[in-house]
Amino acid sequence: MTIALLIEEMLIDLGHKVTALAMxxxxxxxxxxxxxxxxAILDVNLDGRMSFPIADVLSARGVPFIFAxxxxxxxxxxxxxxxxxxxxxxxxxxxxDAINIAAAA
Amino acid sequence: xxxxxxTSGEExxxxxFPMGGGELAELIRAFDWSETSIGAIASWPQxxxxxxxxxxxxxxxxxxxxxxxxxxxxxxxxxxFSGGRHPQLLGSKVREGxxxxxxxxxxxxxxxxxxxxxxxxxxxxxxYRRGRGEQVWMNLDYxxxxxxxxxxxxxxxxxxxxxxxxxxxxxxxxxxxRFRALVTAASNVVYRMSADGKEMRLLDGRGLLSDMDMPxxxxxxxxxxxxxxxxxxxxxxxxxxxxxxxEIEHRVRRADGSVGWTFSRAIPxxxxxxxxxxxxxxxxxxxxxxxxxxxxxxxVNELNHRVKNNLAMIQAIASQTFRHAESxxxxxxxxxxxxxxxxxxxxxxxxxxxxxxxxxxxxxxAMRPHFKDDPTRCDIDGPDVKLSPKTxxxxxxxxxxxxxxxxxxxxWSVPTGKVAxxxxxxxxxxxxxxxxxxxxxxxxxxxxxQKRGFGSRLIERGLAAEMAGxxxxxxEPDGLVCAVDAPVTxxxxx
Numbered sequence: 118m119t120i121a122l123l124i125e126e127m128l129i130d131l132g133h134k135v136t137a138l139a140m141x142x143x144x145x146x147x148x149x150x151x152x153x154x155x156x157a158i159l160d161v162n163l164d165g166r167m168s169f170p171i172a173d174v175l176s177a178r179g180v181p182f183i184f185a186x187x188x189x190x191x192x193x194x195x196x197x198x199x200x201x202x203x204x205x206x207x208x209x210x211x212x213x214d215a216i217n218i219a220a221a222a
Numbered sequence: 223x224x225x226x227x228x229t230s231g232e233e234x235x236x237x238x239f240p241m242g243g244g245e246l247a248e249l250i251r252a253f254d255w256s257e258t259s260i261g262a263i264a265s266w267p268q269x270x271x272x273x274x275x276x277x278x279x280x281x282x283x284x285x286x287x288x289x290x291x292x293x294x295x296x297x298x299x300x301x302x303f304s305g306g307r308h309p310q311l312l313g314s315k316v317r318e319g320x321x322x323x324x325x326x327x328x329x330x331x332x333x334x335x336x337x338x339x340x341x342x343x344x345x346x347x348x349x350y351r352r353g354r355g356e357q358v359w360m361n362l363d364y365x366x367x368x369x370x371x372x373x374x375x376x377x378x379x380x381x382x383x384x385x386x387x388x389x390x391x392x393x394x395x396x397x398x399x400r401f402r403a404l405v406t407a408a409s410n411v412v413y414r415m416s417a418d419g420k421e422m423r424l425l426d427g428r429g430l431l432s433d434m435d436m437p438x439x440x441x442x443x444x445x446x447x448x449x450x451x452x453x454x455x456x457x458x459x460x461x462x463x464x465x466x467x468x469e470i471e472h473r474v475r476r477a478d479g480s481v482g483w484t485f486s487r488a489i490p491x492x493x494x495x496x497x498x499x500x501x502x503x504x505x506x507x508x509x510x511x512x513x514x515x516x517x518x519x520x521x522v523n524e525l526n527h528r529v530k531n532n533l534a535m536i537q538a539i540a541s542q543t544f545r546h547a548e549s550x551x552x553x554x555x556x557x558x559x560x561x562x563x564x565x566x567x568x569x570x571x572x573x574x575x576x577x578x579x580x581x582x583x584x585x586x587x588a589m590r591p592h593f594k595d596d597p598t599r600c601d602i603d604g605p606d607v608k609l610s611p612k613t614x615x616x617x618x619x620x621x622x623x624x625x626x627x628x629x630x631x632x633x634w635s636v637p638t639g640k641v642a643x644x645x646x647x648x649x650x651x652x653x654x655x656x657x658x659x660x661x662x663x664x665x666x667x668x669x670x671x672q673k674r675g676f677g678s679r680l681i682e683r684g685l686a687a688e689m690a691g692x693x694x695x696x697x698e699p700d701g702l703v704c705a706v707d708a709p710v711t712x713x714x715x716x
Binding site: 119120121122123126138139141143162164165167171187188189191192195203204205213 | 288455523526527528529530533535536537538539541542545546559612613616619679680683684687688690
């Protein structure tokens with residue numbers, strides 16, 4: 118959660134508005150389905166459960182997203198290999214670049 | 223030569239017997255046969271003379287056993303075979319000449335004089351030819367010798383020693399046994415495979431794999447899983463192309479049907495032209511090592527992940543601490559104490575993935591160090607609830623923030639202040655909830671802070687999201703109250 122707060126602060130500094138934080142798969146799925154968002158950052162491991170179902174919901178809605186995980190690219194299923202994977206820890210500059218690339222794709 | 227009278231009687235009767243020949247011919251001529259049951263040479267029947275002449279001219283070891291006593295007459299080759307027993311053997315009774323095999327020769331005499339033959343191949347006997355017993359192997363052929371009366375009068379024996387060949391054979395057999403023992407000790411399975419790798423000719427599975435007694439083309443279907451076959455075939459083709467040892471670790475279907483792993487090595491055997499004729503291989507069961515490696519890989523991955531996560535958390539803590547700092551000195555102190563809290567929280571999580579900590583454990587670890595000697599200043603009460611590692615970590619950090627705040631500004635900043643932490647499970651319309659409360663009392667009068675710091679943001683926003691519930695801080699006049707309302711399922715994976 119500390120990391121989520123850090124990312125949140127980075128996002129605010131970058132001029133974005135953070136709609137919500139979710140630390141668990143069900144809450145994340147609810148947010149992905151129902152909230153008004155134009156971008157998402159997904160940790161791969163949400164307290165022991167993989168966040169790929171959230172990725173599926175976002176893809177279906179056409180909401181761009183990136184992964185951020187301590188596992189690095191190896192932690193992401195091959196099926197999602199075309200999405201950007203940020204390896205924790207990362208800098209604000211990297212986050213800004215990743216968001217720009219993913220949002221433009 | 224002058225002993226023989228050449229002037230009297232018939233030329234043939236008086237000619238020295240036996241004529242010419244080697245050492246034995248001379249010894250026979252010189253021997254006083256009148257002391258034996260055969261009698262002097264002059265009285266020998268022609269049949270005896272003929273056979274003696276014949277055997278003396280043979281390169282094969284031959285011995286003639288004449289009369290019921292088996293008086294021994296033999297040639298040079300037999301004298302070599304007899305070793306130290308020669309020349310005492312000449313003219314002796316066979317049962318006495320070779321006392322160590324008297325029974326054997328007794329049978330020979332009985333059978334031979336009854337007109338029968340005997341034949342032994344690689345017969346093993348213990349003989350004392352050089353003063354000590356030695357194992358000797360021989361091909362022995364016995365046949366009766368008929369005299370002028372038409373009755374068997376002696377037995378002729380052809381003695382071909384095969385000890386050297388048998389010793390070589392035995393050594394080869396022992397060597398093969400040693401080799402087999404070595405293979406058994408070193409591996410579980412041995413196999414022979416055709417030059418092109420397509421046919422398994424023989425496979426001794428040793429209980430690990432099912433045996434294959436007949437050459438089979440479809441061996442891969444027997445031992446390999448469909449998805450592994452292409453990779454195994456590729457390795458075999460590679461080894462064939464390079465004419466090099468095949469070394470491969472692969473999954474197998476074991477004899478009991480279970481999935482296992484083998485480490486297999488096969489060497490190519492070549493013909494004179496340097497082409498592979500077949501493969502000889504051995505494979506051992508490495509299933510246990512393989513699963514240990516697999517577990518180790520998982521642990522290393524998980525460890526790597528946790529290290530990365532911790533670094534990211536340190537990054538977050540540093541960023542938050544220094545960004546909102548009032549002074550560098552204060553920020554350094556806060557940063558150090560937060561890192562210490564993170565380290566302590568990690569201690570709760572040692573152990574395997576998914577094994578979490580208890581709520582009580584987290585609370586006690588955060589609070590007890592400050593009031594070890596005065597438990598009345600912190601009151602902890604609630605049922606045990608299991609937390610996932612991540613929640614335990616978040617709660618630990620939140621507890622650290624509350625504790626630090628209480629020590630600096632709150633109830634614990636004065637000698638009489640207390641903190642009570644209580645929690646329970648409650649059934650509500652929204653399902654079973656965990657209600658947790660941090661309540662300070664007896665401290666200095668509380669006034670709400672001008673701006674929210676990292677600590678309160680972390681608790682109200684971070685912990686709330688982490689527990690999928692609500693966390694509120696109330697700055698009540700008697701002391702700070704922090705209330706958590708979250709579904710009990712927050713700590714479970716379901």
